[in-house]
Amino acid sequence: MAKVAVLGFGTVGSGVYEIIRDKSFIKTAGEEIDVKYLLDIRDFDNDEIKPYLTKDFNDIINDDEITVVAEVMGGLHPAYEFTKQLLQKGVSVVTSNKELVATYGPELLELAKENNALYMFEASVGGGIPVIRPMTICTKANDIKKIAGILNGTTNYILNEMFAKGKDFESALSDAQAKGYAEKNPAADVEGHDACRKLAILSSMAWGRFVDYNKIPTEGICNITLEDVKYAEAQNCVIKLIGYADVDAEGKIYASVSPMLVSKDMIISSVCDVFNAVSVTGDSLGEAMFYGRGAGKLPTASAVVADIIDCVRHSDSKPHNIEWEVTDEDIMQNYECKKHTYFVRCADTKENIKKYFDNAEFVEIKDNELGFTAADIAENEFRAALENVNSPIAVFKRL
Amino acid sequence: MAKVAVLGFGTVGSGVYEIIRDKSFIKTAGEEIDVKYLLDIRDFDNDEIKPYLTKDFNDIINDDEITVVAEVMGGLHPAYEFTKQLLQKGVSVVTSNKELVATYGPELLELAKENNALYMFEASVGGGIPVIRPMTICTKANDIKKIAGILNGTTNYILNEMFAKGKDFESALSDAQAKGYAEKNPAADVEGHDACRKLAILSSMAWGRFVDYNKIPTEGICNITLEDVKYAEAQNCVIKLIGYADVDAEGKIYASVSPMLVSKDMIISSVCDVFNAVSVTGDSLGEAMFYGRGAGKLPTASAVVADIIDCVRHSDSKPHNIEWEVTDEDIMQNYECKKHTYFVRCADTKENIKKYFDNAEFVEIKDNELGFTAADIAENEFRAALENVNSPIAVFKRL
Missing domain, CATH: 3.40.50.720 (NAD(P)-binding Rossmann-like Domain)
Incomplete structure (x- = not known):
């Protein structure tokens, strides 16, 4: 006993x-x-x-x-x-x-x-959801390439209500609080801090090096509007709070938590309600995803x-297969140079936007506003070019 | 070494x-x-x-x-x-x-x-996909209630082509063969035998009793037509080859492999291409799903x-946590009395159908034919009532 x-x-x-x-x-x-x-x-x-x-x-x-x-x-x-x-x-x-x-x-x-x-x-x-153990298994016979997860049920519930029922952020949050899905002080969830800590744990698991959550840029969902929802839908996307991490050829890690546009063609876009999912891509395995109730x-x-x-x-023999290396070396990628695909809402003209984003693709769903996608561009180049765009309203990365 | x-x-x-x-x-x-x-x-x-x-x-x-x-x-x-x-x-x-x-x-x-x-x-x-190990973990702290899986990539590819590209079964199969996803003799896949063996293994894992695959009723996808696809879409469903198993209060097991109508609201409906997924529902855990490449x-x-x-x-200490009991006792449920929700295509009138299926809900998408749903009815009662329906064309269970 x-x-x-x-x-x-x-x-x-x-x-x-x-x-x-x-x-x-x-x-x-x-x-x-x-x-x-x-x-x-x-x-x-x-x-x-x-x-x-x-x-x-x-x-x-x-x-x-x-x-x-x-x-x-x-x-x-x-x-x-x-x-x-x-x-x-x-x-x-x-x-x-x-x-x-x-x-x-x-x-x-x-x-x-x-x-x-x-x-x-x-x-x-x-x-x-069994996640840590499957990850341990995956890492045995795979080089993990990337992780993308919906790691917080509260924010997923709120975003889902915004998309499925057209509620705005505030009323979706009130609803989540009434249902007991969100705390009275919802900051840890809606500002992404909870997801950030979970991503730090997953990244440390994936690459065997301790990823400090303080170094993970984290953006929450508080500023998302029903206008953003309309733009997402016009592109056959949803918006999900995604914890994303990958590794480069030198073994350096990139990790961030932010609301992202996710194509409805990706299975992770179908994760609704308070459910969580962790998608792991390994070099042998390809993509695997673990899905279930992330809390409760x-x-x-x-x-x-x-x-x-x-x-x-295992009281006799202890399988010590988890080790998180801590080094003085900077294990994180240079975020400035990391390439992303961005979606921008702004009040500018196609002509002006094209001057700075020559491959921009446009989405028009309302007057006096334009949406455009800039594919595969480094963060610092994007930020510099965006300085020249008039009245940017919202910026999302695309998963 | x-x-x-x-x-x-x-x-x-x-x-x-x-x-x-x-x-x-x-x-x-x-x-x-x-x-x-x-x-x-x-x-x-x-x-x-x-x-x-x-x-x-x-x-x-x-x-x-x-x-x-x-x-x-x-x-x-x-x-x-x-x-x-x-x-x-x-x-x-x-x-x-x-x-x-x-x-x-x-x-x-x-x-x-x-x-x-x-x-x-x-x-x-x-x-x-790590499935067996997560199942082992789940069974430790959960009574498993049910399993629903897309267990065969070939058939999922074919069905996906039929839905996404409007190909009929034969041309989707040829395409799968050309791509190396289907064997020259595709019977083991398209007739459901491969999925049946996998479901037998999962059921044995879930309930610790050996489920003989010969006792699992198995139906393939060869007879599915583009007309069936249209009826499914009219009901916001897809058709998936589902390995389904559950357990009753006495611990008796039900298991079957068949093409089923799956609501697009269920995440398993979003499993496309050659991907597999296993959804497991436990009494503590709720639903968890494991998704990834089922072959290759x-x-x-x-x-x-x-x-x-x-x-x-574990060369020193062997964790023998898998045991499949074999008994003379009949461990399977009485399938005759098992309740399902059925969808039927037939060439009959609403009046006649209502005589035998008083709660029937109808779907009309073409002339001289009717679709109807009969909810939550025992298999034997359903079969008896169906005898009275004129010209049944196709029957599907609903997940």
């Missing part, structure tokens, strides 16, 4: 507790899994969980029966200190805490290895439990 | 050889992987591979340096005999051979367990190589 402690009895924590309680089939190599502690500073009026509740982390760290801990409390502190103490003791830790993984991943992975423990984080990206109590908890089971199953 | 033998130097086998040769990063726990034998009865005029070629299986079975073998020869015999001998000796075997897994899976998995070896078959379903030399070979690496990595 493996004894588990759960740090944080919030949404995910209670889901983890319920799945372990209800799934009698959770047996691995003859070992059953049982929850021994639920750590939370809050009081709960619930007789069932009373025997497990504690407010004192020392109960857990001092109990040698505990071999696996699920850290689902979120936030950097004290999650970081708790995780460190546990790994140093040789206790495996599984987590849904993307902020912690994106911030202290290399140190915690190294600490796990040193102490013959595991640090696993399937639930930190894509909620319940039970989906996320099921990924945490899968990690717990793996830790128990 | 782990030494590997590859049985069969065809499309997949040569891909496996090339990936192992080219990927210097294939190192696990400090062990490099190298090909020592390529078994094939044919002669090859290729100096590079000459040192590895053998026509004699005894070279491999008698060489104690070989710890992992990739069986990518296809067909039941002698693949079955070779695999058995290897597993009995304690050598791990990985395979892309869906026919072998679907036929002898339980015996070979048992044999592997008894001899502390592994039998792995990620490449047998969905080519290079390098995609399939990359899944074989990932399995080889896993075997090498």
Whole structure:
């Protein structure tokens, strides 16, 4: 019988507790899994969980029966200190805490290895969707070329409402908040920070080098209007908040989070509602995509439990196949020179635009405004040319 | 240095050889992987591979340096005999051979367990897409409720050509043959047998009981016409060859392969070209979908190589987490009573149809013909009522 402690009895924590309680089939190599502690500073009026509740982390760290801990409390502190103490003791830790993984991943992975423990984080990206493990598999027999993901369910829901129902951003956001999909303070979602941390984790997985999320340019969806929606539709596109990353021939990484125009011919454009998807392109595999519910109590908890089971199953031999190299070397590409295809809305004439973007293709759907596409142009050249365009209204990259 | 033998130097086998040769990063726990034998009865005029070629299986079975073998020869015999001998000796075997897994899976998995070896078959379903492993993960913390998959790239290509370009079945098939997507004798693909074997493997994985592919009703796509395409489009649907399986409250399994109407609102409808996708619904997870290239030399070979690496990595402790129970008990649902939503094309009147299908909803797109939908009706009741309908032309189930 493996004894588990759960740090944080919030949404995910209670889901983890319920799945372990209800799934009698959770047996691995003859070992059953049982929850021994639920750590939370809050009081709960619930007789069932009373025997497990504690407010004192020392109960857990001092109990040698505990071999696996699920850290689902979120936030950097004290999650970081708790995780460190546990790994140093040789206790495996599984987590849904993307902020912690994106911030202290290399140190915690190294600490796990040193102490013959595991640090696993399937639930930190894509909620319940198996993403981290398939990525690990893909990276074994493939050079990963690029990643494109819809990594945040809240923003995908909002954009989907704007496209499918013609709601503007504000009313789609209110609707998402009313449904519990968006927080009262929605900044982390709508400004792209949540997606940015997940992209940092995926990029680190893909290329084995720690990608600092602070270095990922991140743009949210707050400024998207129903006019933008019309222009997208006129081009057989939708707008999705995309976490995109690729690698160049020298192994340098490009990563960014931004709302992008996505052709309806691409399957990722069909990811609706609060769903997430991660598309990975490998040199042998071609494109593969993993799709599912990126958040929610039970989906996320099921990924945490899968990690717990793996830790128990590997209690003898630890498969340390994840290492994130940290170097002083600049591992990121020169973003200034990175080529993109841009779509611009502006109040200018075709003649003037053509002077600076000679291959511009135009989209006209309203008076006194023009849309144009500039294909395959370096960011710095694009920005310089755009200086000459009158009244630019909106700029999107195209996936 | 782990030494590997590859049985069969065809499309997949040569891909496996090339990936192992080219990927210097294939190192696990400090062990490099190298090909020592390529078994094939044919002669090859290729100096590079000459040192590895053998026509004699005894070279491999008698060489104690070989710890992992990739069986990518296809067909039941002698693949079955070779695999058995290897597993009995304690050598791990990985395979892309869906026919072998679907036929002898339980015996070979048992044999592997008894001899502390592994039998792995990620490449047998969905080519290079990681499907088997994510399924294994999902089943740990989820009761799987249902599976719906596009499991055959050839038929998906043909159906996609019919919908996107208005080609009829015969010319879409010729086109697929010209492109190398379909065999000269395309029966295994277009009659659904290939998808059927893959669905048997997925169902066995999902519910831990061996599903005999002979018991899966299987219908191909040969009879689908451009008239059917028009009816599907009138209902905002496409037609996909779907491998579908679910489980009832008593744990009995339903599985079938047939062309189905799929609403364009479902993401699986967007799977185009030769791509495959497997959608899995779990009680905790909700729906997850895995998408990618279901065939092809390098995609399939990359899944074989990932399995080889896993075997090498687990050379000490074998994670025997796949067991397919075989019982005398009938594990399949009573198909007669299974409810479906049917779509029927016929040359009858609304009045007559309504007599037997009181909730019928009609689609009219041409003269002297009617389409109607009968929702949520048991197969036997549907068949009995259909007896009274004049001139049924085509019948589809709806996903």
